Amino acid sequence: MTALPIPEVPHLGEADTFWRGIAADELLLERCRSCSAVVWYPRGFCPSCGSGVTLEPASGEGAVYSFSVVHRGAGEYRGCEPYVVAYVELDEGPRILTNVVGCDPDSLVIGARVRVVFDHGPDGSALYRFTTV
Numbered sequence: 725m726t727a728l729p730i731p732e733v734p735h736l737g738e739a740d741t742f743w744r745g746i747a748a749d750e751l752l753l754e755r756c757r758s759c760s761a762v763v764w765y766p767r768g769f770c771p772s773c774g775s776g777v778t779l780e781p782a783s784g785e786g787a788v789y790s791f792s793v794v795h796r797g798a799g800e801y802r803g804c805e806p807y808v809v810a811y812v813e814l815d816e817g818p819r820i821l822t823n824v825v826g827c828d829p830d831s832l833v834i835g836a837r838v839r840v841v842f843d844h845g846p847d848g849s850a851l852y853r854f855t856t857v
């Protein structure tokens with residue numbers, strides 16, 4: 725199994741601070757200043773009430789909500805098989821689409837506890853993924 729590629733992530737507008745956090749090995753979550761909702765994905769405002777948000781460190785821990793094992797990757801993912809694409813439910817609530825790495829895909833189960841890891845590319849790009857604990 726080859727290491728999964730790290731896509732180039734555009735650093736745009738409201739999500740720029742979030743991606744800078746990922747590059748610094750920190751998973752940040754937006755929280756609404758008005759209704760305290762945790763906002764995922766990062767967008768700079770609360771989709772529930774339209775108020776502004778603040779960024780706060782996430783625990784980086786959660787559980788596998790659902791997953792699929794990919795046996796036929798495409799594009800840059802060809803040759804990385806088998807790999808896991810999963811929804812991880814963070815302890816703070818959001819469910820985020822990601823990869824679960826560093827585990828035997830055949831032994832992964834829904835509900836498995838995971839924690840964030842950060843993969844860094846040679847060009848400074850970085851991506852959050854999760855591994856079992």
Ligand SMILES: [Zn+2]
Binds near residue numbers: 756760761774
């Ligand atoms: Zn709100």
